[in-house]
Amino acid sequence: QLSPTRRAFGVYIGRFEPPHLAHQAVMREALEQVDTLILVIGSARAARTTKNPFTAQEREALIRAMLTEAGVDPARLRFVAVRDHLYDEGRWLAEVRSGVQAHTGGSADVALIGHIKDGSSYYLRSFPDWDFLPTHVISGLSATAVRRALFERRLHDLGGMVPPAVEAFLREFYPSADSAALRAEYEHLLACQAALDPARTPPIAVTAHAAVTRAGRVLLLRRGVHPGQGNLALPGRELLPDETLVACAARAAQLDTGLDVREFMGADATSTGLHAAWLAGQVFDAPDRSPRGRVVAHAFPFNLGSGPLPDLRPGGDAAQALWLPVPEALGSPELFFEDHHAILEELLARA
Ligand code: NAD
Numbered sequence: 557q558l559s560p561t562r563r564a565f566g567v568y569i570g571r572f573e574p575p576h577l578a579h580q581a582v583m584r585e586a587l588e589q590v591d592t593l594i595l596v597i598g599s600a601r602a603a604r605t606t607k608n609p610f611t612a613q614e615r616e617a618l619i620r621a622m623l624t625e626a627g628v629d630p631a632r633l634r635f636v637a638v639r640d641h642l643y644d645e646g647r648w649l650a651e652v653r654s655g656v657q658a659h660t661g662g663s664a665d666v667a668l669i670g671h672i673k674d675g676s677s678y679y680l681r682s683f684p685d686w687d688f689l690p691t692h693v694i695s696g697l698s699a700t701a702v703r704r705a706l707f708e709r710r711l712h713d714l715g716g717m718v719p720p721a722v723e724a725f726l727r728e729f730y731p732s733a734d735s736a737a738l739r740a741e742y743e744h745l746l747a748c749q750a751a752l753d754p755a756r757t758p759p760i761a762v763t764a765h766a767a768v769t770r771a772g773r774v775l776l777l778r779r780g781v782h783p784g785q786g787n788l789a790l791p792g793r794e795l796l797p798d799e800t801l802v803a804c805a806a807r808a809a810q811l812d813t814g815l816d817v818r819e820f821m822g823a824d825a826t827s828t829g830l831h832a833a834w835l836a837g838q839v840f841d842a843p844d845r846s847p848r849g850r851v852v853a854h855a856f857p858f859n860l861g862s863g864p865l866p867d868l869r870p871g872g873d874a875a876q877a878l879w880l881p882v883p884e885a886l887g888s889p890e891l892f893f894e895d896h897h898a899i900l901e902e903l904l905a906r907a
Contacts, residue, residue, distance in 0.1 A: 566590030600637035621721035764804035780875025787893035813877035814869030
């Protein structure tokens, strides 16, 4: 919901590679509701790539220039550059917070601006103490399309996607050695994709499994289908192209048993809550572990503490979902599907 009151500070997080007309519109809308806009520039201090072609300093200069030419007083802008910490979400959150605090002096009058466009915007939920101001800007524009135009030598397309100050910068950047190297890399990557021959790639499946425990019991399912009909198994799924293994394991638990592990992990479940499970995860890669073919399994322990056991609802290949006492599960290897008992032993017996 839009806040009726004006805020002292707004925070807008993005990669801005490069900033485009929709980013500019979001920033201008935000500046109608906040006195000072703090722009957090992500993916800082990384080598130039076709996905992140510009330094944080270049992106800061571009944002400053495009807002100044739109009539914004640059004194109302602050900038924070933050590195990515792909495997340490807590560190990323802490660096965003401390960077913002350096400008707010610890004021609580802070609103987070953004647009929850897809799974990659999950981080907008990671700052529950800041009010969320959803943007009303609706546009199909993406920085990916701008970069594509740049690397595919379609400079005439830039004007419709980026403000004049950004277009001028991109036209100046285009003949540089950095730009030529990125264009060569872009073409190389396109050639790699074209050369991918699925028929020659050996079929190796990757799966993720959840070993969920609560109050001394482990969450299992009884398989209702071949192979292993009637066996006990850990919830599991094949990895989707756009998800992490630990998110796949959480999805599997929900689909197979109806249990959403995220509900037990607080507001940060999509990030820091899953991190502990990720740290404790293990790989199970015996080449013949599955008669169905080569399947590399990753399994993650989700410890949900104590308390009442949530009701379960079997789904997928599960005929039944159940909470079995851990000692009973560890003591009954003959009941288990494939190597799932061995996985449980590794994850639980040694914990
Ligand atoms: P982005 O530049 O794609 O988008 C910035 C903002 O603009 C987002 O709120 C986005 O939803 C909005 N936006 C984009 N196009 C829009 C359009 N057409 N209309 C309206 N709004 C639009 O940036 P991003 O990828 O969301 O940036 C997040 C940054 O934070 C990245 O640098 C990312 O790497 C970083 N990050 C890092 C970690 C970590 O390292 N652990 C975790 C989360 C985020």
